[in-house]
Amino acid sequence: MxxxxxxxxxxxxxxxxxxxxxxxxxxxxxxxxxxxxxxxxxxxxxxxxxxxxxxxxxxxxxxxxxxxxxxxxxxxxxxxxxxxxxxxxxxxxxxxxxxxxxxxxxxxxxxxxxxxxxxxxxxxxxxxxxxxxxxxxxxxxxxxxxxxxxxxxxxxxxxxxxxxxxxxxxxxxxxxxxxxxxxxxxxxxxxxxxxxxxxxxxxxxLQNNRLTHIDAIDGWRHDFLRRLPDLKVGRPWGEINQVATAMQPQQVHPAYTNAYHTADGTIVIACYGRPLQRRLLTLLNLDDPWVTDPAWEAPEDPRPHMHRVYHAVAAAMRTRTTAAWLRAFRAAGIPASEVRHWAEMLDHQQAQANGLVHRFEHDRVGGVTTVGPPVQLSRTPLQPAFPPRPxxxxxxxxxxxxxxxxxxxxxxxxxxxxxxx
Known part of the structure; x- marks a missing residue:
């Protein structure tokens, strides 16, 4: 026991x-x-x-x-x-x-x-x-x-x-x-x-971030729902999602939290909040008045501006290798990671160091490596007791x-x- x-x-x-x-x-x-x-x-x-x-x-x-x-x-x-x-x-x-x-x-x-x-x-x-x-x-x-x-x-x-x-x-x-x-x-x-x-x-x-309706600003949702039956006919869901995104009053700037191609791979950055966004702009030698100028007034349709900044960041990201960018981001305190394949994780030192990888011997199958307990307690640690039974x-x-x-x-x-x- x-x-x-x-x-x-x-x-x-x-x-x-x-x-x-x-x-x-x-x-x-x-x-x-x-x-x-x-x-x-x-x-x-x-x-x-x-x-x-x-x-x-x-x-x-x-x-x-x-x-x-x-x-x-x-x-x-x-x-x-x-x-x-x-x-x-x-x-x-x-x-x-x-x-x-x-x-x-x-x-x-x-x-x-x-x-x-x-x-x-x-x-x-x-x-x-x-x-x-x-x-x-x-x-x-x-x-x-x-x-x-x-x-x-x-x-x-x-x-x-x-x-x-x-x-x-x-x-x-x-x-x-x-x-x-x-x-x-x-x-x-x-x-x-x-x-x-x-x-x-x-x-x-899982959809909690999206499933919040503010009466004062989210009337777009009712307009979208009226259009949705027609949109569903012959359109891919990715395109329908873009229509919904364009109708929302609070746009999410795509440049600062996204995946980018580097010179030899793919990297994800997550710059939530102005301080991190300013660090990114400084590191890339770019400017975005949305972030840097408190007096700047966003246009009625901010999407063209956001897309210009996104493409400028994307162009900069292609100039260095993934490893070089990760060193730079770590030094600047910017959260980032290369995009890994799931098959890498059972051998990854960070997962192993935190007890997230568990290996056992099964009488009929042999050696099995899988995900370990996802939570640990300091005084009464979680520990798999025995392999799955026949x-x-x-x-x-x-x-x-x-x-x-x-x-x-x-x-x-x-x-x-x-x-x-």
Whole structure:
């Protein structure tokens, strides 16, 4: 058992795919005992990026530190085992669709009746209320539904790359945060409660900078929405986004926070605020009265001026190598980075120095390197307990803990109620 801050907490996870399993892994890294309940065929991610049968890339990176119990929830005995497990848990994690959870009596109301201290934490695609509450949805579907997918579109006809499940991972962290709040409140009152978040909530959090309407200045949004049905016909989303940007009264100057080509690569700078912007102009030997002259009055349409400055910065950036610019920016205190490929990060010294890279040996797969715990505590550090377990590896000992005898367990195995490794 880990000595992390959640030692002594038992979590039962009915989670598939990404959001709930990653939440469960965060809790396991923090020292909780996490029992993952899988169907007889295993979590679907065991077959995603399959390496050997039953062990896939997407399972290995979200399920370390968990015991694996394999149950047939189509069998009455399997459902009863699941209920017994949940009744003894501090926390239940789930991403059942609401109607299915209720039909199995694995919803919050049913579990609270037998365990008033239980914290029931669940994610859905679209939330638990509203006309779309029962609709199925994965990350990319919710990205499309919520506007996030379109906002990531390039400026040509190509669709956005759906490869990063942004809402899944944000939902996982939101769910873990909700569990922590509920555990703290339970410590004061002795009562459990239901915790709910959704991929939709995660998407809106990601778009918080944009999703703010100020009545006095944001009437443009209503004008844009009236035009939007016509804009959607035959135009790429990148072009539609440009129309929306041009209509906004508060323009963001593109020169000071952007990506630029250098003589041998690409670099990103982020100069938020006038002091950093003035440093950049001094370093590049450029002038922009928007930044340097308090008396300067911006034109009614500032975009041509902003674009001129942007192109002047872009031309300057091409005159030196990435390494030369990074040295200059570091000396000037300007935040900047070369643009790296994701494949570089597992070997990167900064990620390794901060414990963000974790390596383990898996009995069936061999050596695996993946992302480590993303938070560290000084006195009770987070530490992955053990590698992901084979399907059903812990079925027998967990059922024995629940009071099932050897003969009963053997019968369950024979009848297809449970599976063992």
């Amino acid at each position: 880990s000595g992390g801050p959640l030692r002594g907490i038992t979590v039962v996870e009915f989670g598939r795919f990404i959001a709930v399993p990653y939440c469960g892994q965060l809790l396991a890294d923090a020292g909780a005992r996490v029992v993952k309940v899988e169907p007889l065929e295993g979590d679907a991610t065991r077959e995603h990026g399959i390496i050997v049968p039953g062990e896939g890339r997407q399972y290995l990176n979200k399920n370390r530190g968990k015991e694996s119990v394999s149950l047939n929830l189509r069998a009455a005995a399997g459902v009863e085992i699941a209920r017994r497990l949940a009744a003894r848990a501090d926390v239940v994690l789930a991403n059942f669709r609401p109607q299915l959870a209720a039909s199995l009596a694995l919803d919050y109301a049913s579990l609270r009746a037998v365990n008033p201290r239980v914290i029931y934490a669940a994610t859905t695609a679209f939330g638990t209320l509203g006309e779309d509450a029962d609709q199925p949805g994965f990350d990319v579907v919710v990205q499309a539904y919520s506007g996030l997918y379109a906002s990531l579109a390039p400026h040509d006809d190509r669709p956005p790359d759906p490869g990063l499940p942004l809402t899944d991972y944000v939902a996982a962290v939101l769910l873990a945060w909700g569990v922590m709040l509920a555990l703290w409140e339970r410590a004061q009152t002795g009562e459990g409660q239901e915790v709910a978040t959704s991929l939709l909530a995660a998407s809106l959090v 399907l059903g590896a812990d079925t027998v000992p967990v059922l024995a803990e629940l009071g099932y005898g050897h003969e009963t367990i053997a019968r369950f195995i024979e009848e297809g109620v449970v599976r063992v490794a």
